[in-house]
Amino acid sequence: MMNTYKKGGNTAIIKKSNLSLIVRLVREMGMVSRTDLAKITGLSKGGLTPIIQELINNGIIRETGVMDSDAGRKPIMLEICSHAAYVIAVDLNRSSAQIALVDFSNKVRSSYEYKYAGNESTQEIIRRIKSMIRFFIEENHECSIAAIGVSSPGPLDCQEGIILNPPRFHGWKNIPIKQLLEEEFGIPTILDKDANAYAMAEKIMGLGKKYKNFIHVTHSEGIGAGVVIDRMLYRGVRGFGTELGHLVVDYRGSKCDCGNIGCLEQYASMTAIIEWIESRIQHEVDEADAPIKMIYERRGRIEWEDVLDGLDKNSPICLKAVENAAVFLGYGLINMLNIFAPEAVIIGGRGISAGKYLVKPLKKMMAESTFYKDFYLPDILVSDLKDGALIGIANTAFEHIIDKSTEQLFKPKM
Ligand SMILES: [Zn+2]
Incomplete structure (x- = not known):
């Protein structure tokens, strides 16, 4: 009994981990051939084919164009479907909050900036941010929103999703932003420092x-x-x-x-x-x-x-x-x-x-x-990157979803 249970569990975990790995690689590389994926991952053709097919069937990756190779063959390339999933990215800074819809290939589809008047209470700012997120969700009801990503000056508790007490930040103290947004929208929410979001954006696109x-x-x-x-x-x-x-x-x-x-x-x-x-x-x-x-x-x-x-x-x-x-x-x-x-x-x-x-x-x-x-x-x-914090926090949120719950990406289409 125990052996059967262990084997089943491992297989499921390996499958999930392979799915995550392939999604991450295709997102990171932009366009990649099956041969290169096999080389990078060490997966055999037999192991790779069903994973790729499942991702294609679920509209997460797709086949595209052809590319010359040394052997004269022209392999079909794979790329990410940019509409497979979206993140609502929120960049909180000291003078404004920026909100954007970011697609699966990290492109900002639309954005809005809310400049603080300067005399709002913390509750008022959070209420405005929630109403802007709601607006983005309703405006883009055909899009599958996989996560909300929030970037903010530190210190933060990234694990618990709490904005602790950033200096000169409207007196904000111990704001459980992850919990507040998850309770409101039922969408997984990720919090990270703005400085990390900028670095992440440079890493993937800059x-x-x-x-x-x-x-x-x-x-x-x-x-x-x-x-x-x-x-x-x-x-x-x-x-x-x-x-x-x-x-x-x-x-x-x-x-x-x-x-x-x-x-x-x-x-x-x-x-x-x-x-x-x-x-x-x-x-x-x-x-x-x-x-x-x-x-x-x-x-x-x-x-x-x-x-x-x-x-x-x-x-x-x-x-x-x-x-x-x-x-x-x-x-x-x-x-x-x-x-x-x-x-x-x-x-x-x-x-x-x-x-x-x-x-x-x-x-x-x-x-x-x-x-x-x-x-x-x-x-x-x-840096010459625009919207760095929005792109970076969106990517961190996508990576979280890819690592923790790939099924979140499949869910809307199944
Ligand atoms: Zn200091």
Whole structure:
């Protein structure tokens, strides 16, 4: 009895694991032949054929075009059916929430941005997010929604799906977003840090595609990093790892919202650059600073676009603020390089709109000060990916579904 039971269980598990493996490979490779799948997986033709047939029958992969091969034969290729399943991706950032419908080939089909008014309660923001998700589900009722993916600044409990207490994040504390959305919509929900979502997007669709080991840095209202090791995201215990923004760069420095002293975010984020200018602008007398000074006096605050405008007009205070930030960010990145020795660092986020003023000094610092600089230097690149957080969190949600419950993909068609 026991033997029979064990054998049956193993077969089912192996079948599920093979199905997941093939779906993952076809998604990752874009187009692939049966011969290549057999080579990569080690599965025999006899083992591979029924798996592929089941996936074709369920509309998850399909046969497509032909490709020349050395032997002169033209094998039929396999590719993913982009309409096989969809994810509703939600990117929560400090100024807005973006919601998108993302298809099985990680393409954003439609998206909407909800900019916070600034005075809403947590409950109000969550209510608006729920109503937008409901709108997307109803608008796309013909689509099979396999999961909801939510990205947010950390710290988060990725396993339990709880937004813990991200600094400067509308006072949000212990929000069980996974539970709230699963109870509302009955759709599996996955939560991950925005920095990880960006790194995931680079890995599957961006500049990170060609590297096994790289670091993606998000320079925005905060600073985050996603670390990819051997093509896998490194998250640390319960997803708490790789918090570049909270690396201590001045132990006698100013207090950070995380409770620590002298965190990188306090000196190098977009928020820090703006605050640095605001705290000094009234004492500036340089003529080139007059426009940004006027904006501050009229509005009582400075926006990132004003800083960019100031850089364009050679405003000394804007140039100095970004230069200072670049030095701190540079030291933060040198620390990361010395620990991980990646093949590449990819810099993304809204802050890279400061372009040459931020990125050029960073490159110089890393080239001059990394421990192993005389022997090896990683590629330093600027991301050109759009909708990185949405694509990344959607892919993480798809991978979760593929790994945990492939039947979720089959369900609507059976
Ligand atoms: Zn901190």
